[in-house]
Amino acid sequence: MDDRTLLSRRHVLKAMAAAGVIAAGDLAWWEEPLLRPRRAWGAAPVRFQFSVPEPKRNVLVESLVQRFNQAQKDFEVKVEFVPQAQARQKLITSITAGSPPDCCQVWDNWVGEFEGMGALEDLTPKVKDWKHYGDVLPIAWQTVTIKNKIASLPWVVTNDGVYYRTDRLKEYGLKAPKDDWTFDDFLALSKAFTKVDKNQYGFGMRGQGTWAVLYATEFMYANGAQVLKDGKVVINSKEAAEALDWYLDLFRKHKVCPPSVPTDGWRGIVEGFGRGVTNTYIHNSGSAEEQKGFVGEKNFSTVPLPLGPAKKRASFYFSETLTAFNKGKNREGAWRFMSWLMEDEPNLMYTKGLGLLPARKSLFERPEFMKDPAYEGFIHSFPFSIVSPYLAYAGWGGKIDSEGVPLFQQALVGKATAKEFLDKFAEVLTKNMS
């Protein structure tokens, strides 16, 4: 055998040493190896956490991220999908562990908690210089401004309105609710829509999850109640108790709601309407596109929440935010990606696909939103929309769900009066004003 074709031990050792040196050099650039072409900003990829409430969004977001990555070569965006139920915990634990993603998509009611943890990147200077700053609705900025600092970009916005079945209105010879309808009209329609023998109910009330309390609060606001006044919690006022009693009686006394109400969360009310069990329900515009598939585009419409005895009303306005963290590894890249998502095409692609509304006026005023009956109720609610009063304190976020909802359910099933619930709830809120 020709010795020249054999590797000596020395050769092998030399080759191993050389490989070791190269590998060691590469380790220092773990996330962007030295041997590959480097990218700007230290070449760190942007980690984007997306909380998924429905599988449909995965494809949409994947496609947006892919478009962004193809449009520029400076860095890569890596999306991390987390089920919505775990998203808040995951973000908070990653902040605590000192390794949050660069940016994330979350509802505005979580942002206060992150701010309280000192984890947010202050976007104020960047936002003020941003070309679309003036185009974003002022109320949308309110949802993401904490202690005079802009903490996030309002990716999409929405408010609450009432969905109702137009085909069943015709079937039962009923008149469509008008924008200025009242509590009495609401009750009358709910009664007329209730046909127990057909397993149909007038109103799909929500009994589980944070928004069960928030929808009830909107009815309290319609009677002149408030959550906070002069820095004090006043949600247990007489006006609030009266309105809540009226609201709860829809289920307790008038029986215009399905029996599943105490455990009906977001999925329950949307599916109840979609399956034809309920003929009205309150939700944001986020289920409009879904209902087009369920009951058909021509068979439903939306209308603002009814006027209360105090001739007032409120629709809580909130936003799905793009939020960046100050411990992110590529903060500049995160800003570039987030602001790109606010551009015309990606923003329309996201909002139209999900039934949410753009935060930018120039997009929001386009005919596909303004002329669609499925969005009518939400757009007509803008004049009296307010930022949810429960965003006032970060400490309220988790407490509404863990303590407020069980108390609300007690009132719902008759184990406590509306006033007893509100007194206890006010106590919970007062204790957690931080």
Add this chain to the structure above:
Amino acid sequence: MATGATLAAPVARPLFSRRARELLTGYLYLLPVAVVLGGTVLFPILKAMHMSLYNHVLIKPQDYRYVGLANYLRLLHDEVFWLSLWNSFYWVFGSVSFQFLGGFAAALLLHQSFRGRALVRTITLLPWIIPGVVVALIWEFIYQPNYGLLNDVLSRAGWMTERVAWLSSPALAMPAVIVANIWRGVPFFAIMLLAGLQAIPTELYEAARVDGASVIQRFRYITLPMLRPIVVVATATRIVWTFNYADLIFVMTSGGPANATQITSTYTLLQAYSNLDFGYAATLSVALLLIMLGFTVFYLRITRGLESVA
């Protein structure tokens, strides 16, 4: 001529005596298990005890501090904790007693020889094989008041005029989740008791038959006493498991409505993952551990001797 005497080299005395070396070797063999158990069982328990002495709310890192027994005092005054504890006992004893009865009946049936026994055995095992979360989703659909299976069947049969909200009524929610849990747990007892039945020597039954013992007498004086050790161990295990089992309730009702199905383990989860109050959640875990320890000691004491009857 005298030759130089060679001295025998002194035998080196071992550092440890033979008995000590044997002991040391034995303990060395045990060391890996001790390390694994210490790391996976003991350390988390000690860590939970440590955490329970701190105000540790993840969203308020600035408030993290040693608070001594403050979390335990809070627990004593926490109405929901006491309610959840009561619910836990209702849940555990409601579930385990019927699981046992159902499992025993299934084991007796499966112990008989009949055509298709293998198929029946497989079907009996199914609920145990299905993951807890899937079981919860199946039963949630069965109980769904508006379009669920149970209400549909009952109304088609003419036995129901008004739809029943099985999981949304505070009075019915707990029995409803217990039924789902019974369905899931029956196979556990069936397998354990079937193994016990198969281990009973047939000679005992033959002798009893020769002596003229009836079926009931054979069951009472042979089957039951011979199964006692398995019954004691299986029941104790199942009680502890059920006490800590949160998946089913968490998915089906989230502890609602109005805390009607809130058991201590779901309440602990709520504190940890909704309020992110890890200090208080750890306190609840320690309380749960102590309650379970107390129960196990009590249970083993009252059943002392029964497990060695066979």
